[in-house]
Amino acid sequence: MLMQRRSRRAFLRAAAALGTLPLIAPALGQQQKKKLPARGEVLIRNAYVMTMDSATGDIAGGDLHIRAGEIIAVGKGLKAAKATVIDGRGMIVLPGLIETHWHMWNTLLRSMSGDERKYGYFPTSAGIGRHFLPKDMYAGTRLAATEALNAGITTVHDWCHNPRTPEHAEENLRALRESGIRGRFSYGPARGIPVTETVNLADIQRLKGAWDQYSNEGLLTLGVAWRGVQYAVTSPDGKMEFKAIPEEVYRKEYDTARSLGIPLSAHVNIGPKIDYGHVAALDKLGLLYKDLQLIHMISTTPEEVQMVAKSGASVSFSPYTELRIGFGLPNASQFLDAGVPVGLSVDTTTLSGDANMFAIMKAVQNVDNAVAYNEFKLTARRALEIGTILGAKSLGMDDRIGSLVKGKRADLIMVNTRHPNLGVFTDPAHMIVEAAQPANVELVMVDGRILKERGRLTAVDVKQVVAEADAANAAVRKRANWW
Numbered sequence: 001m002l003m004q005r006r007s008r009r010a011f012l013r014a015a016a017a018l019g020t021l022p023l024i025a026p027a028l029g030q031q032q033k034k035k036l037p038a039r040g041e042v043l044i045r046n047a048y049v050m051t052m053d054s055a056t057g058d059i060a061g062g063d064l065h066i067r068a069g070e071i072i073a074v075g076k077g078l079k080a081a082k083a084t085v086i087d088g089r090g091m092i093v094l095p096g097l098i099e100t101h102w103h104m105w106n107t108l109l110r111s112m113s114g115d116e117r118k119y120g121y122f123p124t125s126a127g128i129g130r131h132f133l134p135k136d137m138y139a140g141t142r143l144a145a146t147e148a149l150n151a152g153i154t155t156v157h158d159w160c161h162n163p164r165t166p167e168h169a170e171e172n173l174r175a176l177r178e179s180g181i182r183g184r185f186s187y188g189p190a191r192g193i194p195v196t197e198t199v200n201l202a203d204i205q206r207l208k209g210a211w212d213q214y215s216n217e218g219l220l221t222l223g224v225a226w227r228g229v230q231y232a233v234t235s236p237d238g239k240m241e242f243k244a245i246p247e248e249v250y251r252k253e254y255d256t257a258r259s260l261g262i263p264l265s266a267h268v269n270i271g272p273k274i275d276y277g278h279v280a281a282l283d284k285l286g287l288l289y290k291d292l293q294l295i296h297m298i299s300t301t302p303e304e305v306q307m308v309a310k311s312g313a314s315v316s317f318s319p320y321t322e323l324r325i326g327f328g329l330p331n332a333s334q335f336l337d338a339g340v341p342v343g344l345s346v347d348t349t350t351l352s353g354d355a356n357m358f359a360i361m362k363a364v365q366n367v368d369n370a371v372a373y374n375e376f377k378l379t380a381r382r383a384l385e386i387g388t389i390l391g392a393k394s395l396g397m398d399d400r401i402g403s404l405v406k407g408k409r410a411d412l413i414m415v416n417t418r419h420p421n422l423g424v425f426t427d428p429a430h431m432i433v434e435a436a437q438p439a440n441v442e443l444v445m446v447d448g449r450i451l452k453e454r455g456r457l458t459a460v461d462v463k464q465v466v467a468e469a470d471a472a473n474a475a476v477r478k479r480a481n482w483w
């Protein structure tokens with residue numbers, strides 16, 4: 001393993017010497033910022049429209065009229081004389097995909113969870129995360145947001161667990177703002193802070209007070225990324241243990257968030273081998289409530305499912321990281337059956353590699369059916385609901401997004417069914433969940449702005465984003481003395 005790491009470093013040095021890797025990151029502020037496109041008036045005509053609204057259903061040969069970021073009408077044969085017409089023939093139009101828990105700064109460390117304990121996910125993100133500068137938060141989050149939009153994800157929940165200083169949070173937020181994506185930014189504990197220390201509550205209060213400057217005209221909201229009452233702490237050799245958070249710490253964080261009206265989110269019941277009983281503990285303490293998001297929930301008892309259902313809290317699964325790290329098998333149906341809003345998440349590309357919500361929907365369906373030994377347990381249509389309207393509900397945003405109905409904000413994607421991996425038009429829900437890929441996403445609209453058109457991102461210089469992230473990755477690994 002050591003040899004492999006040495007040779008990788010030697011390869012990187014050689015590549016840099018040949019000029020195939022950029023060595024010097026452009027200074028902050030030098031990047032050519034592309035402005036976000038205007039919200040125009042658009043008529044998408046003759047598409048297969050999946051509204052994901054139970055009352056409306058699908059509309060074959062359907063139209064969608066959008067003006068100033070709002071859905072004006074959905075139906076057939078719509079008239080809109082002033083609108084720019086987009087031909088929807090051969091396309092499936094559906095709500096933008098909704099991601100519900102993602103450590104976006106981690107995308108700077110894509111695929112870096114190694115093959116032995118000391119290079120596992122936790123030591124890697126903590127070991128390198130300590131050396132992150134504000135500009136690294138920008139570079140990682142910018143790359144993540146670019147990947148998201150390219151893949152048809154229009155809403156993210158950025159679970160930021162590395163705001164080492166207020167500037168780190170500022171730069172992370174700037175990346176989200178410049179991308180034009182919709183999302184929640186949850187302010188959490190920086191990597192490696194002791195369990196006796198609260199998250200930076202003063203900075204959360206500062207941001208909340210000035211949120212108008214950060215919200216990008218309402219596209220971004222603020223949350224608190226909370227550790228709950230116990231949290232994973234990793235020693236430098238990669239040994240992970242769960243430590244109890246002192247009551248005065250978790251109470252102060254919880255009470256501050258609640259008093260500011262900011263939603264909380266926590267990783268809980270991560271797996272049967274390492275973390276269980278967390279939800280029961282929260283219930284006993286009276287801390288479960290509607291705006292609390294519970295992430296992973298792998299080692300959850302039937303009693304805990306009922307506690308969650310009663311409280312109105314939501315759940316988020318990230319099948320690719322849960323499988324890859326060995327937490328266990330996500331089981332969405334046990335929560336859906338109890339009426340709990342379920343959302344899906346990328347979590348971290350340091351583990352998962354990529355941010356592909358089509359694959360995530362497929363994985364959650366496949367695991368659910370495997371666990372139930374039942375081909376019909378979770379249907380493709382239901383998986384697609386989790387990736388759209390239910391995901392929106394789990395974030396408390398279903399009044400604005402998650403389905404294509406009159407009056408909602410215009411967050412949508414158009415999938416080209418004439419690509420070879422789609423090819424024949426069969427059951428569109430099955431096609432989207434089982435066969436579609438980010439490369440099939442022809443058009444992406446967020447709040448009425450077209451951020452991807454004819455398969456190309458419109459508001460970002462992709463080459464530059466990738467080059468800056470690559471340079472930042474090399475620099476932070478050098479500072480951290482990491483492979």
Ligand SMILES: [Zn+2]
Nearest residue numbers: 101103267347
């Ligand atoms: Zn996570």
